[in-house]
Amino acid sequence: MSSSVSPLAPTNVPTLPDLAGVRLATAAAGIRYKGRTDVLLVALDPGTAVAGVFTKSKCPSAPVEWCRDKLKGGSARVLVVNSGNANAFTGKTGRQATTLTASIASKAIGCKPAEVFLASTGVIGEPLDATKFDGVLGKLAETAQPGGWMDAARAIMTTDTFPKVATATVKIGKTKVTINGMAKGAGMIAPDMATMLSFVFTDAPLSASCLQALLKAGVADTFNAVTIDGDTSTSDTLLAFATGAAAKAGAPKISRASDPRLKAFVKAFNAVLADLAEQVARDGEGARKLVEIIVDGATSQASARKIAMSIANSPLVKTAIAGEDANWGRVVMAVGKAGEPADRDKLSIAFNGIRVAKSGARDPSYNEAEVSAAMKKPEIQIKVSLGLGKGRDRVLTCDLTKAYVEINGDYRS
């Protein structure tokens, strides 16, 4: 639905290599709009381990409930993602739709329904007619190919203005393994809410519990450190799959996340997550500025996170950034409302490296023209030093523009 690509879109988009054990295919199933690609099927070789993290919403979508339940098995053979309908707040029919989709997918692949993973994004409160997958998933399973990652990333877009992919290669022992990931971000299918979906794949031979531990640790400073508007979708889903295919090339099977042989892999895995999460922020609804918020000198890292999130979610801070205004007064306000330890008279605040406030007052040495020029950049860093302790954290967000209100408010007017 978006007409123009975000000015914050990455300029270098990588070509994702084939990944042993993963085949992809997309189709137009007519879930909501005719003629647009709206289904992605990812076929996974036997022995694929799966891990997942989901929305913390107390009112999750039916596919989120399905995946949470099936994660217990630890094994995946197919992922089915549709856009056009989120199958959220659809009551009993929502559960029936996930059951039917999984049944169709399991027959198409030849696996148990418990090895089918599902994600849906789009309109909510409308029943998802899963019979539309009948026939479609069978054909996709037959035609799925190792390539086509960019098509896959496009199929799961809603009003994202660009497809989001990331990749890394790294060695476990002496064997090269690959990590490929895709995400969709805070886009919209009118009249509904933003949803974050992300899927990461590797051929590394990792156990499900190892992958789950890596994923849980990895999201803390990546996907969980990004906020667009502080709202949380009922459908947010991040699934990771490890096909284990690299074992044939000599990669050791690894069952513990703390295994020292995983050191380089963990770094690369987290970098893929960080890359995807940053792209989500870069494509925030109406975003014109990518905003990095760094808080240091807090009493703990958790305290620094709370303060950083308070700043990142403050409409007054976000509108100031949109107005290219180094409004440190609003940053003080957001620090103050976080409820965490802070001493007004020890606070320092810098925008893009230029300190504008120190020791509880305006920094008398700062140059207004220099700050104004810095605020025109597409990437803004706000650094807050509390001067209390060693707690440090970083979150990413974007500015709040009139385009955000337009995208989210104007479609019926």
Next chain:
Amino acid sequence: MSSSVSPLAPTNVPTLPDLAGVRLATAAAGIRYKGRTDVLLVALDPGTAVAGVFTKSKCPSAPVEWCRDKLKGGSARVLVVNSGNANAFTGKTGRQATTLTASIASKAIGCKPAEVFLASTGVIGEPLDATKFDGVLGKLAETAQPGGWMDAARAIMTTDTFPKVATATVKIGKTKVTINGMAKGAGMIAPDMATMLSFVFTDAPLSASCLQALLKAGVADTFNAVTIDGDTSTSDTLLAFATGAAAKAGAPKISRASDPRLKAFVKAFNAVLADLAEQVARDGEGARKLVEIIVDGATSQASARKIAMSIANSPLVKTAIAGEDANWGRVVMAVGKAGEPADRDKLSIAFNGIRVAKSGARDPSYNEAEVSAAMKKPEIQIKVSLGLGKGRDRVLTCDLTKAYVEINGDYRS
């Protein structure tokens, strides 16, 4: 600097009667802009009790710290309010400015500095030149009159689009007492943040501790149940003053908030607070809709409050209201992200009395045209029934419009 009055402004504005023991005067002291009224002095007769509640910000303004400290004395002789400069985040010079202002005011009135109460709103991070009050406060003390409440309410406005006043008369025993109040709301003096200031006066003979207890109880469901954008000013201040002048007319002196003779007074006092708080919501920056959110069936009242606030502060809900869209999916989202007990499949949601969702799915009986018509009204009620317990609560907010982003983001561009 708003050009037009909010479409949500009350149509009937009461004329506030004189209140024995209170005299008011305003002046243009040139705090920030020349020629605009920016100082209010309220002279209070000896024996006036004072109570206050303030921002929960960990980085409060210098006047907030001054008032908190002086409340211990329980006695007030003068209130000085200025617009144009909030004296917030001004370091040591902020404390010096409050001390100097209080010194000038105490000499003007003939009282102790500890009986001076201060509030400031406007630009932050700029030193407040309190020498500007020299001479001005003396003249105001001489010329202060029992009337002029509306001028006083105007003097404390920043970008409020209308002055906010409320009044009530009620009996304590057989004696009529009066309650007069004024507030300023979420207005702006570029380039700074919104601040809520409110001052309530009565001639009832109440002790300071009684008044403090009444105020603390009274704000819970009034000022603390209103949110514009979830942001909290460093300067939010609500002060209450009881001159006790009605004792001469026979009103009994009351020292406990639980005194049964106060029953009618408490009701009227809370009604004044509720009236002022609602006017603040009606004048939210860029607001075009007043939004009342009622949550019932929660596991407790506190839980209902958290869920109601989560809905009220959700940018996606607020932009939907601006777009006149009964987007109950976003309401479900906001319920889900509150983190409080909720069962998706028991939720019911109604907009202006029309149920659009029940039992975890769209209400099949609702009429889209009827809902669309209801959403065009200037006042929108969202009612969420959780179906879990007896917890109920209510909060007020407004919609999120492009005008909000303009007011808060565009002034430098």
